Structures are given as structure tokens and as C-alpha cells.
Amino acid sequence: MRGALTRYRVMAYVVGGWLIVLVLVAMPLKYLADRPRLVEIVGPVHGFLYMAYLVTAVDLAFRAKWSAVRTVLVMLAGTIPFLSFYAERKVTAELAPAVR
Numbered sequence: 001m002r003g004a005l006t007r008y009r010v011m012a013y014v015v016g017g018w019l020i021v022l023v024l025v026a027m028p029l030k031y032l033a034d035r036p037r038l039v040e041i042v043g044p045v046h047g048f049l050y051m052a053y054l055v056t057a058v059d060l061a062f063r064a065k066w067s068a069v070r071t072v073l074v075m076l077a078g079t080i081p082f083l084s085f086y087a088e089r090k091v092t093a094e095l096a097p098a099v100r
Contacts, residue, residue: 001063002099008060009088011053012077016084018046023081053078064095 026038054075061071077087 001060001095004056004060004063005092005095005099008056009092011049011056012084012088015046015049015053015078016082016088018042018049019078019084020081022046050078053084060091060095064098 022039022042026042030036030039057075057078058071060066061074066074074087074091077083
């Protein structure tokens, strides 16, 4: 389970970082400065990375034997800015003692 947790943690930070860039930089540039180019680049990258995040979250959920509700909540954390960081901390705090 250690590898699954590490993969999940990496993807939570990567997806969270790209989502912050998308929401706080690219989208304001698109709508306030009429410069959509960054959204055209960052949006698809975030989408691809989010799919990888979903795979790592499901992998970890199966290994940790989470409920379906908890799995979905962790998966949705990648869609709200900063929430993936919080979810990662909570998941790590719970599972870290089990993987030592």
C-alpha cells in the first residue's frame, strides 16, 4: 500500500497545482484580459492529470478498503482548488501508520 499512497500523494499535489494555475491564472486571463491561450493549454493538461489522479485514488481506495462514498469524495477533491491538498493530508494522516 505504500506505493499506492505515494502515487496518490504525488498526483494530489500535481493535480491541485495545475487546477490552481487554471482557476487563478488562466481563467482570469481568459475572461478579464481576453487571452484564452493559457486556458487552451492548461485546461487539457489538468484534464489528463485529473484522469491519472482518479486512477491513483481508486487504486488506493481498493487497497485501503474504503467505502464507495469515501472514494468518490476523495476523487472529487481534485475538482475544487486547494481541496486536493487537504484531502491528501487527511488520507496520509490516516494511512501512514498502516504502511510503516
